Amino acid sequence: MKKFINDASAVLADSLKGVAAAHPELRVDLENRVIYRGEATRPGKVALISGGGSGHEPLHGGFVGTGMLDAACAGEVFTSPTPDQMLAATQAVDAGAGVLHIVKNYTGDVLNFEMAAELAEAEGVRVASVVVNDDVAVEDSTWTAGRRGVGTTVLLEKIVGAAAEEGYDLDAVVELAQRVNANGRSMGVALTSCTVPAAGKPTFDLPEDEMEVGVGIHGEPGRHRVPLASAKEIAAMLVDPIVHDFDAGGLAIVMLNGLGGTPLIELYLMYGEVVPLLEAAGVSIERNLVGNYITSLDMAGCSLTVLKADDELLRLWDAPVVTPGLRWGA
Amino acid sequence: MKKFINDASAVLADSLKGVAAAHPELRVDLENRVIYRGEATRPGKVALISGGGSGHEPLHGGFVGTGMLDAACAGEVFTSPTPDQMLAATQAVDAGAGVLHIVKNYTGDVLNFEMAAELAEAEGVRVASVVVNDDVAVEDSTWTAGRRGVGTTVLLEKIVGAAAEEGYDLDAVVELAQRVNANGRSMGVALTSCTVPAAGKPTFDLPEDEMEVGVGIHGEPGRHRVPLASAKEIAAMLVDPIVHDFDAGGLAIVMLNGLGGTPLIELYLMYGEVVPLLEAAGVSIERNLVGNYITSLDMAGCSLTVLKADDELLRLWDAPVVTPGLRWGA
């Protein structure tokens, strides 16, 4: 395993120290592993919390700041954070208007956030949750744990964060968050496995001439293993399942996301390949992101997210955001 | 070779198509492989051009925009662009106040920019050049091609870009650029080689338990091969050669840069390790960047840049910048 680490079991703690040093504008609670905005929540503003296993950076800590999250709870690598962290964060950011928990749909995340919400409600904090489940790679989702929460999470945190900043109340924030989730779809492919520090070796072996289609963000194998394909062919593997899953036509925000080990030159190349396919499916790309936003450690791969948009979503998208991972308008 | 590409010889052209699609606010001349700002240079503003081999994204194309570059010329992967591209860009962005060429110190880049400058001068454009050579890994630089231009290039493009935006004239811009270069030092390490698409396999083989110290950004081997070390030890390998090379004490802007294949969680971890070492050397870190800014394709590795700063440099650093790769204040 070749990584910049001291000790596989201290990766998260050591990395958070770096986050704290790099971002004096944020407040990092190293004890509870929670990243907060520098200032307290504005009274009356709905607070947004997310969190999950680490290894997906900049998600979630990199999205804490004006116009996006109020706090992010960091779990161990690929392991949901715990209810006590979430409770601490929830109580700290509540400014009377309630707190939204943004949860990616994984059993661990759901269960831990559920426990945290119960505890917080018992402490008198109004908590609502949205569970993001946008991954079309998970096909038979009805009788299972359902679809994974992946790329749409980033777009949701941005858009709902802007709404909270604008003064939407908790009910409106929840309604909006559900709408964003319902309108987002993602699909991912991997060229290599990632290596979980505590495991010390790649999660799976992938021959030089094969790739995994339909991967999530936890180094899990995908739904299918296929021969390595050209960027053009891979673009179709990303676009097709999305446009077959829902009517993707109309205005959209599109994200071509890197999984951590793929350089920007390839991500732009992939973006150039997906655009004509999306346009052929009637998607009118109004805004886009190309880069590493929700990663899977050092995995070489990418994912495509299509979020159907409307004027409200685009307005909220364009609103100022000041976070380490996304910044504009201020 | 596992990459998102169609054809090894079309990587640059295909990737630029993606850049054009992703950034409607920029103008991408696919023919000449030049990325321009969307609007013409403000009359009287000194124009800034950079360029170099591709594979270092977001450098340089990702730094085109308000407050930074006016144009970036993209060469083939790891190959300097050609004088005709540079000439076209120089003529296009000149708004009467002259053009600064920001050149990284590689024989190819220097020779091609020299030819371009000669051609542009012949066309009546006032051209000045600054050659960035900040890489302390190159030790015996007196009788050789000298030191490589690496991380300081990013900081220089930002700072000098802000100065040009503020109205500095060509002489002042050149003086500032030389000052930034003189005050910047960088050092890099690699955990893996990168793979040049046209070569189809890693540039060098590195056993699982070894690393290269003193690498540049072209997948070249470093100065020394050493056993794989802990993040703390690696931090010392980055900091020591820099603080021994010049008196690093005082105000500084520090960049902990990823080489392309290293995820953010590790870059933050490394940043957390270099900070105390720099502080012990008297460096007062006023601003910082942690992320992928000047990369070497998919190489796993990182580099550290220390730029001694003063009030003027910090003011210019804080000035608004709106580019795909760096954005704040607007």
Next chain:
Amino acid sequence: MTVAPSTVTIDQLTDWLRRFQGLVAEHQTELTELDSVIGDADHGANMARGMTAVAAKLDAAEGDGDGPASVADLFKAVGMTLVTSVGGASGPLYGTFFLRFGMSAGAVTTLDAAGLGAALRAGLDGIVARGKAELGDKTMFDAMSPAVDAWDVSVAAGGSPADASAAALAAAEVGRDATVPLVARKGRASYLGERSAGHLDPGAASTTLLFRALADALGG
């Protein structure tokens, strides 16, 4: 022939936990490898982190000189430690198991075989309440449910805690191995669909270690 004791002491239950910690540490790599194949390669690290925290808690309590006042106190502390140190799916699930176990056992210092069986069943129900797993979903439930059933059957037939724990372990092993051919319907492995078949569920493996530790502690 010695008659097996019919009650289980709080010290034996503490021993169970310590043995579980030991087995998890011993099998950490194996659990993570199972999770690499159909999950995210962290089950060993998760369980080891949690049980190390539990052991540290037990050490601290012993160091203070005062052990837990009751089985309820002991397992509440264990459950909370797991909930706050593990995360992932296994943290709330094992945490709830021990919390409910303790609540069922109550403010006692010994349990008879039936009482321990009731506590195990309460823990199992807690896992279902949280995770909604059913038999055949390819989860820890597939090992734990037959184990708790076997405990009850053994006790109903007059078995001692030692007998019951041996029966429970045997049933857990069978249930664990039966997860191999299954297509997962809960947890991360479900994302793999058909590709999850042919592999053992990591949670079923750690649950089997839990019952092996119990059998070891009770002499079963």
Next chain:
Amino acid sequence: MTVAPSTVTIDQLTDWLRRFQGLVAEHQTELTELDSVIGDADHGANMARGMTAVAAKLDAAEGDGDGPASVADLFKAVGMTLVTSVGGASGPLYGTFFLRFGMSAGAVTTLDAAGLGAALRAGLDGIVARGKAELGDKTMFDAMSPAVDAWDVSVAAGGSPADASAAALAAAEVGRDATVPLVARKGRASYLGERSAGHLDPGAASTTLLFRALADALGG
């Protein structure tokens, strides 16, 4: 015994360029591999891209029916094509070589051995003017300089262009191989310091192909 021709025609010079393109294509992987060891793994791709563009230019001119009017025109076009299609260090260096070669040769359609030698020397001087390389810096200069010297010596001794090209090729090969032990002082390999020793310089290898092509074209 046939007497070797004493002049070189523009068709032979065109043949030189085509043969050089062919050799570069044939040895592309090898050139890149040399550059992988002490450079940035692109010399083969750079030279192949450039010479493919040159060949396309020659094809287009032939297709138009009108070949180049003079050696000067031919090599100006070749030099400019390299300068605008290669980039890197080799683009301006080889580009300048051919530009200066053409300027020295002038508006002629044949060259005698001395004239061709003067053109080669002008090209070589152009490389030095741009790149400031000296003998022993471990660059293409280390192959080209002895090759041009050998050409001159052969011509002074009454050698035909064929003889001179054979001598130049032999000298280029010796010069190329002599780069192996050197510590580089120019180009990317200089960043490696001592680690550059023990490896052949890629530019010296491509320059040797240039002289092999010349010898092949002139029957040397």
